[in-house]
Amino acid sequence: MRKVSVLKKIKGGKTVKVDLEFDEGGRIHNIIISGDFFVYPQEMLEALENELKGCKVNEVREVIEKYSTKMTVLGFTLEDVIELIEKAFKV
Amino acid sequence: MATWRLIISEGNVFWNMAVDEAMLLLRDEDKIPNTLRLYVFNPSAVTIGYFQRVNDAVNTSFLEKRNIPFTRRITGGGSVYHDVNGEVTYSIVASIRDIATDVLKSYEIICKGIVYAINKFGLDAQFVPINDVIVGGKKISGSAQSRKKRALLQHGTLMYNTDLMTLASSLKAPKEKLLSHGARSILERVTTLSRELGRRVTKDETIKAMIEGFSEALNVDFEESKLTDEELALASKLIEKYKSMKWIYKR
Numbered sequence: 258m259r260k261v262s263v264l265k266k267i268k269g270g271k272t273v274k275v276d277l278e279f280d281e282g283g284r285i286h287n288i289i290i291s292g293d294f295f296v297y298p299q300e301m302l303e304a305l306e307n308e309l310k311g312c313k314v315n316e317v318r319e320v321i322e323k324y325s326t327k328m329t330v331l332g333f334t335l336e337d338v339i340e341l342i343e344k345a346f347k348v
Numbered sequence: 349m350a351t352w353r354l355i356i357s358e359g360n361v362f363w364n365m366a367v368d369e370a371m372l373l374l375r376d377e378d379k380i381p382n383t384l385r386l387y388v389f390n391p392s393a394v395t396i397g398y399f400q401r402v403n404d405a406v407n408t409s410f411l412e413k414r415n416i417p418f419t420r421r422i423t424g425g426g427s428v429y430h431d432v433n434g435e436v437t438y439s440i441v442a443s444i445r446d447i448a449t450d451v452l453k454s455y456e457i458i459c460k461g462i463v464y465a466i467n468k469f470g471l472d473a474q475f476v477p478i479n480d481v482i483v484g485g486k487k488i489s490g491s492a493q494s495r496k497k498r499a500l501l502q503h504g505t506l507m508y509n510t511d512l513m514t515l516a517s518s519l520k521a522p523k524e525k526l527l528s529h530g531a532r533s534i535l536e537r538v539t540t541l542s543r544e545l546g547r548r549v550t551k552d553e554t555i556k557a558m559i560e561g562f563s564e565a566l567n568v569d570f571e572e573s574k575l576t577d578e579e580l581a582l583a584s585k586l587i588e589k590y591k592s593m594k595w596i597y598k599r
């Protein structure tokens with residue numbers, strides 16, 4: 258299992274870190290999006306993580322964008338998360 | 349002017365987090381009134397934000413060595429060192445419609461209470477969105493909010509005499525974070541009322557200023573009271589979660 262951690266310092270002071278595990282087929286096996294940010298409703302972040310499991314790089318954006326109307330994020334943007342995951346696939 | 353309940357208390361980190369959650373759940377069911385609770389962590393402790401990973405947020409080896417307990421909050425945001433002799437925490441539990449539906453706006457309304465409390469000491473303070481209050485460019489207070497359907501919980505700190513060396517050793521901040529704040533270390537970006545005033549500010553002075561500050565910011569009066577039996581019973585159940593490794597290492 259390939260493990261990758263990527264981090265982004267967001268303008269304004271918050272940090273977002275994405276810890277990823279990829280399976281042999283290059284799909285996301287496990288993902289944790291962590292940091293000192295805020296998400297409302299809070300349980301939506303875990304729902305998003307669960308939905309990203311099994312995704313390939315080209316499926317990530319569509320899944321994440323679906324959540325843009327389901328939750329409010331403060332301290333980072335969903336675009337930051339997309340950027341981090343896409344970067345992790347390339348590592 | 350509306351009257352809110354005021355509770356002043358002290359307890360360990362697990363109890364304090366359990367009481368805050370119990371209050372949020374019961375406020376959401378309309379079983380308790382809007383409340384300001386002011387409290388101290390005894391013994392000194394660390395809390396981490398709901399979305400943080402333990403090893404990114406705190407120096408666990410230092411905390412173990414110094415017997416400083418820590419747990420995860422139900423609120424987002426960053427890690428906090430709560431000094432028994434240097435910091436007062438507030439928690440506000442209220443109906444969302446009594447504060448503001450917009451999350452950013454509600455942070456500002458409540459954080460203004462801290463700004464006004466600091467003003468009582470003759471110091472200028474600014475609210476910096478999302479959740480910080482600064483004095484002279486340095487952070488003196490941080491807050492975090494969690495919401496249910498109808499109620500919100502916002503808790504936060506006001507440092508009056510925190511041991512900043514212990515704070516710096518307890519918390520981990522990524523290098524990137526420090527750079528973005530334009531400072532090299534935690535010590536250079538946080539401060540306390542005592543440090544700013546050049547005298548030893550007391551807990552009682554701080555509590556008095558916070559009560560007055562929140563009264564102005566929220567336009568309410570406070571009447572001191574106690575937790576209800578239902579709050580105590582629910583907190584006694586919730587405390588087990590805050591002590592559990594499963595919760596603390598959830599992420």
